[in-house]
Amino acid sequence: MAGIHKRCKMYGLSVLLMLMMLLGSGISVNAASSGITKQTVRTAVASSGTQAIRIQWNKVSGTNGYIIYRRESQRRPYKIYRKITSGSTTTYLDRNLLGAKVYQYAVRAYCKEKGKNVLSKYTSVLGATRPSGTTATVQAVSSNQVNVSWKAVNRADGYRIYRQLGGKWSLVADVDASKTSYADKTAASNTRYIYTVRAYKKAGNVKYLGVLKKSNAVTTPKKSVSGSKFTSAQKEVMKKILYAVETGGQIYGNQRYDDFTEAYTNSKAEHAITIGAGQWYATEAQRLLKLIHTTSPETYKQYDPKNYVWNDVVNKDWSTYKLSKKSGRAKIIVNLIKSPAGIKCQDYLMYKQIEEYEEEVRALGVTDARAVGECINIRHHGGYGSVTRVLGKTKGGYTLDNIYKAMSTDTGNQVGTYKNRQKKVYAWLKAYMN
8 A cells, every 4th residue: 555655646747857857848728718618708899980880709718819700791601800819808999991881790719739720619799880970951841840850861771860958969750761851750849959860780779870960950939929910901912912913004993803714824834824903823723713603603504505515524534634825715704703603712812821821820820910921922923832931041030131141042943943033022012910
């Protein structure tokens, strides 16, 4: 037994001497290397820019370094992208990438055993470069609505719309990549906002947002006073103004109830006839003729006994209804609209239209009677889009003078073309609208 004990003691001393010789020679002995295959490198995205992604991972004991794998599609195999020859490095910045593009990364620790690399386990991560920035254009179209538009961004998956109030940003909406505009109907009246639209690229459950670029400031108009409407006298002034500029030779109070204008006479865009003192165009003309028939069928019996015009009113497409001024049907229409019943119906429709337009205009935050009248003129002349366009250019409050200044610089459709008309309307509103 004593001999066996002596031999074991001598063997232990020999092993100890051998280890000391190896350490002294500079050869590394890593007792943990054989266990590297049981360790896992977990990769994460540390930061992202428009052309770079920084990844990071946990440190693995006993490693000689790390191998970075990358792929640009989950349908493709990983490729070895970089080899890190330091076991203490746990981050890498991948540069010169495409903007708004998804990349997937994995990192594995390695060590040399018998001349071969032994690799760790790993988990992968999806990341993306950020899209480029886009600048929002904003326009307040009512007391509680701001229209936001922007230019599309390449490879974006969608857009996030924010607005700033008092220095604090809040999310308004997420929209898909096919959109380049949004109507924010949650704005407060008489409030100053700044907007930004940030394109995003989605990787996994993360949305990588583009650069924040601020829009110009926009202030929503004051909410109109409930129940505020034109008086009968103000509606009469508005009717005389519209009749004067449409068919009255730009003389206040003048009008031609018997006016008949062929298609394309006023504009290449007018594909149908226009009739009456209020210049009822296309389906508006059809509406007027229907009203005359409803309120005074005897008038039709007098001037259209064989129902030539009435059959057209009922069956034809009036968005493109054309007639020569010398045709028999045109003469019937003129007789219908200049009759007492026709005149009464035209005035009724004009008052009705003024009320409809007034409601639209007041909803946009215009409250001053003269300013409302100017906007009704714009609406009658160029459509609703012309009103919002001119109001978007108006500096200061919505007064007649401020709106007229904005309109004087306008070049859009007929509103910006007929400067003499606008000058006349401005003068009449000053003189007659109280």
